[in-house]
Amino acid sequence: MQHSTLHSNFPFRSILSLRLLIEYWERNIAQGAVPDFVKGMMDYLDTAPELRLPIEDFSIVEKHKTFINFLMTAVMPPANQDTERIAAILPFQFTSVYSTRAFDRTLDMKRIEEMVTTNFPDNHMTLGKTVKACLLILEKFYGVKMDNDKPILFTLRNPESGLDRVYKVEISHQFCDIVCNTTPTPIEKHVLKFLMEKIYDVDLWLQYIHPEDYEFHGFIEMRLIDVTEQEMLSSIKYDLLKKDAVVNEASFSAIQHKLRSLFNIPEMKLGIAYMDPSNNIILNNSSASGCWRSLAERPTDDKPCEDYTGSVYERSWIEKRYVTVENLKEYPFPSKIEESLLANGINNILLAPLIEEGETIGMLELATPTAGKLNPVSAHKVENVLPMFTAAVKRVKEEMSTEVRALIQEECTAIHSSVQWRFFEAGVKLMNLRRRDEKALMDEIVFKDVYPLFGLSDVRNSSIERSAAIQKDFQQNLKLAKDLLQKIYEQKKLPLVEEVIFKTEEQQQKINRGLASGDESNVIEFLKTEIHPLIQHFEEDAELKKHIVRYRAHLDPVFGVVYKRRKAFEEDLALINKTIGDHLDEAEVSAQEMFPHYFEKYKTDGVEFTLYVGSSLVKGRAFDTFYLKNFHLWQLVTMVEIYRKMEALKPKLKNNLDITQLMLVYDQPISIRFRADEKRFDVDGAYDIRYEIVKKRIDKAHVKTTGERLTQPGKIAVVYNQAKVEDEYRRYFHYLAGKKLITGDIEELELEELPGANGLRALRITLTDEQKEPALQKDDLLKDIEDALRLH
Template identity: 60%
Template sequence: MSSAHHRAFPFKTVLSLRLLVEYWEERIRSGEVPAFAEQLLAYINQAPELRQPIDDYAVLEKHRTFINFLMTAAIPLATASTDLMAVVEPFNFRAIYTTPAFNAHVDLANFEEQAVANVPGGRITLGKTLRACLMILEKYQDGRIVSSNPKPVLVTLKDNVTGLDRVYKAELSHQFCEIIPHITPEPIDKGIIKFLIEKLYDVDLWLQYFRPGDYTFQGFLILRMIDVTEQEMLSSIKYDLLERQALMQPESFNRIEYKVRSLFGLPDIRMNIAYLDPSNRMVISYPATERWTTLLHTVSDLQGTQRSGSVYERSWSEQRNITVENLQEYPFRSRIEEDLLAEGVRSVLLAPLVDEGETIGMLELVSPAPGQLNPVSAHKMEHVLPMFTTAVKRVKEELSTEVRALIQEECTAIHATVQWRFFEAGVNLMNKRRTNDKAVLEEIVFKDVYPLFGMADVRNSSIERNVAIQRDLQENLVLAGTLLHTFQEHMTLPLLDAAQVKIEEHFARLSRGLVSSDESDVLDFLKQEIHPLLARFESETSLQPAIGHYRAQLDPFFGVVYTRRQAFEESLQQINHTIGACLDDADDEAQKMFPHYFEKYKTDGVEFTLYLGSSLLKDRQFDTYSLQNFRLWQLLTMVDIARKVTSLKATLKAQLDITQLILVHDQPLSIRFRPDERQFDVDGAYDIRYEIVKKRIDKACIKNTGERLTQPGKIAIVYNQVKIEDEYERYFHYLRARNLIEGVVEVLELEPLPGATGLRALRIAVAPEEHGTNGETPSLAAGMEEALRLL
């Protein structure tokens, strides 16, 4: 990096009006100036000092009126009140003439100390030196290179009134400035010129070719400052919002907030952003350390009674900007407007962040001064709002990605088996995008892989869940009825009688069985009609014990009786965790036998799939021996799951059973990575049948009996090839020898399923754990080696 920008301007400069005088003389001679031209010439001829270099500024003051007129050739008189323009000594920012608009916004005397230019280090001196070198290059070398590479000079100054940044584009005209060489300039090789342009800010390098002692700048420069604050702040905010953590890091958020203030020219406004993910009941507020808490609470409770009718609710639901210029005079204040006034807010601007018709968040600007935020501010907000929407959307997507990664870590064990193939595809994509930026990831397909599918499902989970919900609701209604009866003993109100009737009606309907709308109907009744009564009579001392007893029976989070439902959910979670942990441990051992792709999904139970095959690996071959290994591994794992869940049942709050099933697909298939779903799926019309069977077999029944195939304590193996029976009979022989299964093997024919006919099944009963060898499933590696030797 050059150090020249720390030094003073190196070239000699001389103030002169000669070129301006000659400009007017030429116009007078050509007849372009009207009748008073002769007086102008006479004045010029009587003031020869105006043609000479000016060292004493008293010369300027002596002829001030005349010089001001001459300056109309450089600065139009008609725009002097609006244009920020100044005539200055070459590169020394000493004013010769300035417009009133310039004086109102720029302190020229302290310009170089206060201004920050868009050059390395921000120093004006560096910019001046480079401009001088470029002027010499333009005049004495190949000026086309300079004119073909224009770069606007931007200068940032503090506003005299607000103290905020204002950005100006500085245009420097050298029409009346001449370069006087003290040497005969020699041509510079075009290659060197190109190199200098590439090293634009290496001033020491430039001064080696344009030595300061070889040139003098004589005349004056015309400086024009164009206010580009709005465009530059918008561009700068957009650039800041591209940062991944722009809205989440206090430093970057504060920087953006400052630029928003500069954009509006309002130093006292504060900014806040809140993002809502209603599906996950998550609210994120920026900045993380809240200074204005109203927005966070409002977005969290847009449907709440305290926020109803507020400007926040209107802005969110109507998806439009709303401005309140003076909250004290706002006639329709709700609780939230009162909160704002209490926080010292007097004017507010709300802007919903809308993405594809959905409100995903809200941006809030507030000011302690009335009238600062108004419809004009809202119009400016239209330009910057899409940037914040995009940033919040990106945060939402990145957050979703992180959550999916966490879910994958918790629920789906995808190992490094296929990473090599994705790395290859990524390298190929990178190479393609060097010439085609629209190139997409190539298809990733693995052919001739064998699938192994299994599930351990909670028996009748939907029924058990509905029963738990039904009984909780009934208990809640009984408690509410008892409470209302207590109320009626102390007072006579028709509304209490009406509520009792509704309680009886809801209870009778629930007693006939739970249907889809019953839960929401009862919950709405309790929260909208019963619970408001509690708040209404809570001040009555005689009723407080009854109200306290009622509330003590409710779940503190859900606000209703949740005992049986909670017991069911906790028990289901314990079962799923036990099954998942068992599968993960077993797969860790199985990966050592042969690397493979493994994934599991948790619902009301756990499903898992393995894909095995040579195409998944780069340097190993998969064979029939390995396939048999994994089929036996699957059986041993299912036995282990059954025993662990059986041991777990004694600790469960809800008595739940599991059923287990294995699908044997004897033919290899192809799997393709789906980028939109970020997972593998079967590929091809024939292989789709496997997916159809996999999704439907848990409902399969034994032919001509109506009995469900899956039963607690048993493992069902579904297949459609008779030869599978012989293979699994050998596995059963080993399991029976280890006292892992008991009873006879059932050979069953299944009822046809939609899209799947001719299916058969084997069903075995898992022996109680006390019958096994030391109560443990044998080590997979050792156990399967032993089993395959016996088969």
Template identity: 30%
Template sequence: MKDINDGFYLPFKIKIGFQVLLDVYNQLTLNDHQLHRKKQLEHLVETHPELIDGFSNINDLERLNEPIQYILEDVFSDVLTLNEIKTASVIFHNKIFKSSQRFKNIIKNAGDTFQLNIVNLPENDQYILSCAIILNEYYGYQVNFKRPFYYEIPDKNGLKRTYKILYNADFVNIIKTDAAPEISRLDYEYLIDNFNDLEIWQEKFPPNSYLFYGFVIGNMVDVTEDQAISNIKASLIANNKQEKDLFINNFQEVFKSLLNVSDLQVGFSIFNKEDTSLIKVYDAKINSFLLQKDDSQCCTSLFCSHSFHSLIKDKNYYSISNVSDAFRLSYGDSPQLSILHSQGIESAIFAPISHEGQLLGILELVSKKPFELNSFKAYKLEDVMPYIRLAVKRSQEEEQNQIQAIIQKECTSIHPSVQWKFESAARHYMYETQHHNVKARFKKINFKNVFPLFGQSDIVGSSKERNEATKKDLLLQLKLIKQTIILIVEIVENSALKNTLSQLNHFEKELNEDIQVNTERDFQLFFKNEIEPLFDSQKNNHKNTTSYVDRYYEKLDPELKTIYYYRKNFDESVSAINEDITKVIDIRQLGAQKDYPHYFDRYKTDGVEHNMYIGEAITKEDSFKTEHLYNLRLWQLQTMCEIETTIEKNNDAYPMALQIASMILVFNQPISINFRFDEKQFDVDGAYNASYEVVKKRIDKACIKGTEERVTQAGKISIMYAQDDDAEEYKKYINFLQSKSFLNNDLEFLELENLQGITGLKALRVGVNYKLKVPKKYFSYNDFQELH
């Protein structure tokens, strides 16, 4: 005989019973059908009184399966059984005694070995949350313990799906036994400050001292996509300065809503592991309630030994629900309590922000009211901590990037493949300075007879899309201004407002016709110099217009003071696409460098372009062969295919659906390159090699001969060349990659219109197979030769 409570350690015993459900029938005005059903249910429970008395024997669940299914028919609709993901069970237990057909199908697809468990509910939390249920349901104390719970269930393909569980406890009754001590208000206040102290909860709520009678209904929602979107959003927090400032400004409001604390204030301090101190943030509009006016403080002077160990060593939350009481009981000897008490703070949560075991900083949440912040509220932070960690980590990375930018400004960023030549020149420079005591010059850095490779993944129609986004934002703002003025004019007679309205109609017509280079700047000046003073004047002189003006300002971006919706979507999409492109090419470059070292750099614009140079002069070894050049060309073509498929697969995740066009320039003659110290980058050396740079800068504007169609097109790779031998070489690469499903069978041979200073160019153009899965390994030139 096995009891449903076996293996469970909770403050209550569980009994399955249906009295609460049957009581619902007694409270309803029933029709003839429902009266007939009620009589049948009454007869059923007379035959099986344990359905009312309650039972916990699992064997009884099987024995009473048929009457249980009948009792629960009204709760489970046959019509929705393939739509709803629904179960009837007991709390914290995976013993389900009725479920919808869709749930059964999901479990069946998961396989025979799958065990259903809530993924974000540790065993200790089950006991404490059970106590919280008792505090709420039996004693009426308001403990806001609710947070979403999830199942992770593999589908028939083995991919994990995430299901959010919504519990309905309408058919539950909590019963106190003689073994349960009474819970006073002081007990409650003490308990909510000690969420993680299991022993305290067990003392106030001994095991099995209450009875949990009834059952719960679990409704599940598939939130796999939502979870994925949340992760994407988390990775984009503070993606640039504008978003970072906006995030910080909204930080406080987000936490007010999350924790339901109206006067909540947020602070933050950076942890310096070198001297175990906290440092104030200088580049953010955020305070530190621990540091106050100090720039930094040693952690041992900010915290008592207990809080220091909890926060800094164990990286656990530290909460104080009643600062005044705690300060009085500590006789003023606790540093953090003295700091908070001096500022009139009555409750606080300190949350350590860590990444991969390293403490990054301390999040400070404070309130002027006691009990507003406590250990239960700290528990709710778990759902937003991933976002905070990523934001802080990104902030640190940005700081490191700024440091690198300074270094690059004073020195330069040197690719490892050419590091040796710069070191040699530096040694020569030092020698000349020290031994000859003359004003030495840094030796010229150049590489002769290297083969160039150039590629570009450009966002299609980026200028047009940016202009369209700008136009939409400006038109929307004009519309809002017009609506606001019309509402004001109904209250206040003002000729200036009517003149402005006429001017706005003119601007709107002008904007619909065309958008010029200076349009955005001119409109912003108009909004700032004309509209803002006009609206501010109305607010000051006519209080009954204030709500209309405020409503207008609320819809503007708080930093830019303008509508920034469509442009933001465009900017974020370009940024995300560039990140995805660079991620592919940077990862694949690691393998390419192992095959044979070569120079590589890339630049982000509306897309990403990259340059490579390969040859004997760069490697400083007598090992270069033309096969190494062919291998790199084949690598480049495969990389462009992967970039295309990556952007296509990720397109739904971007705020705007944008496409890229890929292009490769083939230059079959070796050239010489020279490092330009003023520009901190390599460039061609000499007039003979200048044609290569000219072609690079103009080639993406090339059109097919006799048409106005650009050769670069979305979903295709265009390979520009001048010599027929190059076309033959790349045609073989294309045929090879078509056989490996990288490319479609739609190869085109195109002649191009002459560009300024450029004649005789041609192109191969071929479509990318978007069904291509990310290849684990690229094909090498040796692989290619084996088939030829």
């Protein structure tokens, strides 16, 4: 928008005239519309003919003030002197001819420039007046009706309270006439359209409407209508649309000021309490600015009060309705919250819940130190802006969550959903600390007294199978290369080719003896640096080209060597890992329904998984041994199901691969700590480290009496060191046998001593090979588990 260079003076000449008002009275007298005694005013006018003429000397107004006041009763009834804010002023000038007492109490016309803020661009009052004058001239002399519908608003600040009142200014030009001193210059239609597009470019307007050609005679009626409530609500809504509406100090203060003006309470305080429903934590912005904090939070406290039980807040929160306490000192059974409010100098409070999709996500707080200022009737004033406050808090909640999760991602990478609440707490604290100290560190995350469960489904002899696949690929690759080199030598008889054939035979002999450490990289290096460059040298030879093409057809396009058997093994391994991993993820859903817990899995040559469960991992929920037994049986059933899925998968595999399975039952609670450097959980403390040692070594364990590997295909080994574990699992085996999932006798085994772990025992069961018996369905797995536990 282009602003005008217009000076502060209105460019058109304004002259006071009562002619149109007098003519109004004369018409009414002639029509008999007024009492007979009013006719005497005509006699007065005969003695004061100067009142019918333009009045440039205001002493005439003073001389005939009483009579002029009577004439003005046609404009404003005397009975409304104290209620309606009306003034008669010189056209487009703030010189008052007449005004009501209510108007005079509201606005001093002599100080209007300093008292009033308008909604004109840059508060340029003269600009607005000039535009309106030009529009009136267009309407009268050019027959063009161009409404400028934008209302004129005056904002007045009370110097004592500091609060604002907003008034809509209604202007009547009924008693104002425009006099043209010359013949109006024609203005083309396209120019008029262009002028309306540049409504505030007054310099442009005055090129077509010359101020010296026009005068405004008469007076203008100006009426002020209080629209403070509508405008403050509208302005607050607009403020709340801004990105940082409730967290930016300046924005928050502006909203508070407008609410104070809306309620006409200068000492009123605004607060916002925000609770993350999933975490049940009060989250107030404790940044240095101090804005957007609950009014129940004491500024001197290290953290806000989080115990809202039994408070007025809890009542409003749960019942999802306005709650007003007119006098907190008289509030029965005050909680810690009411005590905090009183300590903060608050005696009167109005709470309004902020509701998003049926859930309370925050609380709008309005409070005063004076009892009774806010009451149940006050609530309707904020009802219209509550959705905007809700949207603003929701936006902050999302942005805060994003910021906290970014911090968690930076500090901890991805975190399992079951423990996100604890990281979120630490993340919020770190976010607030970072605003004051860039080097602040996240709190250590420790969970005490949790029970670990460990399981492993490993591909049997995977290293041997992989090595065999690589060996066969290299044997084929070297044979193909040797055959090609011999064909080249037969044609070219080059000594260098014969020397490379000799080296190829040496590599063949080494690979045929077995694949030792370093052989894989040596063979690949030999193929890519000696054989392939040599072959490339003869690529354009017409006789040799077909042999070279046939050789290259056997090579993998990505790796450039024969990769057939290795690729088949890796594809089988990936399919096995995916099958096991997908089943664990599916089973994990039902396990979370039993009791929330931490779960992680790792894919190598098979899948191992660790699960931690206990009260400290969950907020506000107790854990007991019944849940632990549920998890023990769930883990066992899950591993049985993995075996059955693996048996069903075997026909799809290119290699004859089996899995072995084991479980570690550790019946004592441990502590786990999040290791920021490794971005993962680990056991905490010297005592608990034994569990981690056992977990890492048992897959290599051997049976003490026979020397065989503990883990065997078609079986599940349960490793333990407590006698009561054996009793518990024998009951579970009885249950699984009843379901025809296991067969044969239960093997009771003692394990050879492992470094750092001795005295370990194991139970081993054999799984049924038949697939006819349906596996346990996900929907009734939990029911079966609970039934099994109740039977015993």
